[in-house]
Amino acid sequence: MIKNLPNYITCLNLVFGCLGLLLLFNGHPASAAYCIWIAAVCDFFDGFAARAVKAESPMGKELDSLADVVSFGVLPAFLWFHYITDSFNLNLGMIAHPLSYIAFFMAVCSAWRLAKFNIDTRQTDHFRGVPTPANALVWSAIPFITSDSLFPWAYQWISNPVFIIVFGLVMSVLLVMDIPLIAFKFKDWSWKSNKIKYSFLLLSVVLLVSLKANGIFFVFAAYLGASFLENKNKGV
Numbered sequence: 001m002i003k004n005l006p007n008y009i010t011c012l013n014l015v016f017g018c019l020g021l022l023l024l025f026n027g028h029p030a031s032a033a034y035c036i037w038i039a040a041v042c043d044f045f046d047g048f049a050a051r052a053v054k055a056e057s058p059m060g061k062e063l064d065s066l067a068d069v070v071s072f073g074v075l076p077a078f079l080w081f082h083y084i085t086d087s088f089n090l091n092l093g094m095i096a097h098p099l100s101y102i103a104f105f106m107a108v109c110s111a112w113r114l115a116k117f118n119i120d121t122r123q124t125d126h127f128r129g130v131p132t133p134a135n136a137l138v139w140s141a142i143p144f145i146t147s148d149s150l151f152p153w154a155y156q157w158i159s160n161p162v163f164i165i166v167f168g169l170v171m172s173v174l175l176v177m178d179i180p181l182i183a184f185k186f187k188d189w190s191w192k193s194n195k196i197k198y199s200f201l202l203l204s205v206v207l208l209v210s211l212k213a214n215g216i217f218f219v220f221a222a223y224l225g226a227s228f229l230e231n232k233n234k235g236v
Contacts, residue, residue, distance in 0.1 A: 006050035010063050013042035017071030024078055032079065033140035033213075039071035040133050065114040072132035073110025076139040077103050080168040083142060087161040099165060109172040110135070116176075126230075127181045130174040138171065138220050144213035151214060181227040196233070200226040 020035030046064060050056045081096070081103035088097040110132045117123055145154045157163045184197060191198060203222055207215035 002053055003055040005053060006046045006055055006060055007063055009042050009046040009049055010060065010067050013039045013046065013064075013071050014067035016042065017067065017075050020071070020075045021078060024075070024082060029079060029082055029143040032075065033143045036071065036075060036136050036140040039067075039075075040137060043068065043071070043133055061118060065118055068114055068132050069107075069111050072136035073114070074107050076136040077105075077107040077110070079139045079142065080106055080164070083158060083164050084161065084168070087159055087164050099161070102165065103168060106135075106168060106172040106175075109175040113175045123183070125185055125187070126183045129177050129179060130171070130181065131183075132175065134220060134223065135171050135175055137216055141213045141216035149214060150211065154214075154217075179227075180231055182223065182230050196226050196230050 016035045016039040020032040024032040050060055081100050084100040085096045113129055113132060142158055145158055200222055204219045207218045
């Protein structure tokens with residue numbers, strides 16, 4: 001039974017992805033965002049558990065990708081769908097604006113990215129394209145942006161249909177772009193070998209503690225910046 005512990009955690013990831021969809025369909029985007037966060041925790045700990053009990057397997061790898069398609073592919077795609085619809089002052093219970101269906105492009109890109117990850121031997125110590133959990137976490141921050149938040153201009157942006165559509169398209173394309181990005185797989189724990197990773201993690205903690213959900217956007221920007229510096233140092 002202990003050997004199946006990682007798979008059970010992966011299944012929890014999938015369950016919370018399904019729950020998030022249900023909550024979103026019932027008009028609770030913030031609760032759906034919490035489900036993404038819990039799914040992300042499960043996604044981290046299933047790999048950790050697999051290594052701890054020495055139960056890494058091809059089945060676990062495939063199950064992880066299948067769960068991620070729902071939690072970090074379909075769920076953020078429907079969050080995007082929700083905010084496109086909302087920007088046109090429509091309700092999810094009504095017929096959606098035709099442009100809302102462009103959100104399914106994100107689900108396709110997520111599935112494509114996950115399938116490629118499973119067969120791409122280059123992604124052992126870095127990612128190629130934005131990981132699906134990172135994209136999902138960015139979208140999970142949007143329900144917490146309000147007109148009286150720390151960044152009222154951000155609320156105006158997500159309320160603008162042109163911005164929300166373009167933003168979603170850019171995030172979708174970043175999923176499948178062949179660009180090397182940092183993966184937090186440490187060959188050793190020394191500062192010299194991992195100073196960019198450690199600096200990014202420290203900055204992320206500061207941003208999330210000080211800005212809460214709003215800090216996720218800045219963490220994502222810092223992730224891209226840290227990846228650029230890492231690539232420059234390696235001559236990629």
